[in-house]
Amino acid sequence: MACVEKNVEFELILELPWTRRHDFLALNPAATVPVMTQEDGLVLTGSYAIREYLEETCADVPLLGTSPPERAEIRRLIDWFDVKFNEEVTTLLITEKIMKRFLKLGVPEADNIRCASSNIKQHLKYIEYLSERRNWLGGDNISYADITAAAHLSCIDYLGDVPWDDFEGAKDWYARIKSRPAFRPLLKDLIAGLPPVPHYKNLDF
Amino acid sequence: MACVEKNVEFELILELPWTRRHDFLALNPAATVPVMTQEDGLVLTGSYAIREYLEETCADVPLLGTSPPERAEIRRLIDWFDVKFNEEVTTLLITEKIMKRFLKLGVPEADNIRCASSNIKQHLKYIEYLSERRNWLGGDNISYADITAAAHLSCIDYLGDVPWDDFEGAKDWYARIKSRPAFRPLLKDLIAGLPPVPHYKNLDF
Known part of the structure; x- marks a missing residue:
């Protein structure tokens, strides 16, 4: 992207x-x-x-902001999604629903799935909070903060585990990401034997 | 540091x-x-x-190299230690030997400790490999690659779990880090109730 x-x-x-x-x-x-x-x-x-x-x-299209404080904020959010969201949501759901199935590691643990489903709500609330105050998550322009957040959310959305309708602000932000020409090819990338939920590829979901 | x-x-x-x-x-x-x-x-x-x-x-003392390829190599090594070494060594030993004890989470799992003790040897071999070819891990000058590696190794060394004598090249590199004025204050930082092994603070270990 x-x-x-x-x-x-x-x-x-x-x-x-x-x-x-x-x-x-x-x-x-x-x-x-x-x-x-x-x-x-x-x-x-x-x-x-x-x-x-x-x-x-390739500095002519900046994706990390332009001043050191802006860049620090975008990098904070990259870590938020690649570390915190990853530990609290992505890894739990991908391990239980994908890895265990494809690597035949046993049945999914319901506790881990419930934990991730509860955690994702706090993250969607945080995305709403940020996007009410800023044009994109890290500031005025699209940045690696949005790209990193969208990378994680698209994996979870593939499984149908994002309660978009309860978080309209987060949904609006994700709809804008989905409509980027840079993002659309990613939505065509499928796991063999595991189709995404029906709304996954729709720009209007 | x-x-x-x-x-x-x-x-x-x-x-x-x-x-x-x-x-x-x-x-x-x-x-x-x-x-x-x-x-x-x-x-x-x-x-x-x-x-x-x-x-x-504060660019006058660079710690991330000076050209984009050098910086990419140093950042690769930061990830090597903060992600790979962390998962394969630090987290296992700190969880089993420190967190379980102080948070009263039960007895340490011998399998995890054995696994970390085996993994650390591959990492010490890699540090030797790099330091035979370069002045410091990331290139000619000291960088965040060395700082990150030393941060992890000092935690493990505190517990006495680094087999330095089997990896002379890695030991020489760590001795050079230990003698930096920037590193010495860190060696005085102690965990209450858990003293480090006797050689931990020695510059000649």
């Missing part, structure tokens, strides 16, 4: 990191995605390094 | 985030440390936002 917003040309390559492919480990010994390779051979590893590199080298 | 390396004046304030102090929640609704407040009222939240803000505003 950041590459499209910044008009950076790229080609996506599917990597299954758990297969620990030899040539992939040579690129990234941590065996994690994302990895971005440049035409000159430079290898960028991890969303943090890639995000900041794109910001430093 | 970054503030001392960069000659930034600061005062440390002890916060017990689990008490959820009202004034602290007003500064950071995530209720996590670190938080840095500036004299002009600006509030910076989380190590990511603080690190990048210090780099942007």
Whole structure:
């Protein structure tokens, strides 16, 4: 999404990191995605390094704000979603509903799912709070704060676990993200054997 | 450590985030440390936002390298230690040996401790590999890669769980970190009721 917003040309390559492919480990010994390779051979590893590199080298469309205080606020929100939301919502639901099923790790724990369903409400309230005060989550313009939040929410929304109708402000924000040309291709990315809920791809949901 | 390396004046304030102090929640609704407040009222939240803000505003002593590729490599290593090392070593040992004891959560799981003790060897080997090829972990100069790695290793070393003698290259690197004026005050920071192993504070260990 950041590459499209910044008009950076790229080609996506599917990597299954758990297969620990030899040539992939040579690129990234941590065996994690994302990895971005440049035409000159430079290898960028991890969303943090890639995000900041794109910001430093493609600065004409800023996605991290423009002043140090703005950038600090956007980075705070990136952590909010990549760490706090991830621990309190994403990891719980993805582990219970996806990983356990596909890796045959047993039946989902109802307690973990209930916990995530309760936590997500606080996060949707916080998204409402921010979007009532700002045009986008991190400030006047769309930023990595929105991209990171939307990345997590789209995974949960795929499963039908976002109570959008109880949080109109959060829903309005997500509708604006969904209508970005940069976001729409992501909504076509499907898990084989597990279709998304019917409203997942709709711009009007 | 970054503030001392960069000659930034600061005062440390002890916060017990689990008490959820009202004034602290007003500064950071995530209720996590670190938080840095500036004299002009600006509030910076989380190590990511603080690190990048210090780099942007106190650039005369760079701790993130100087070119975009160097910075990407240092940021990759920050993630290596803050995510991978943290999951594979720090969290396991701190949970089993500290949190369970102080929060009275039951007896430590021997399997988790064994797993961390095995994982740390791969990380020490990687530190050796990097320090044989570079002056510091991220390149020619000391950087946040070293600071982040040392932060994690010092927690584990406090418990006596780093097999330094089997990894001379990693030991040499850590001895150089320990002798930095910026690092020495951290070695005096103790957990009440749990003294560190005898070699913890020694520059010659």
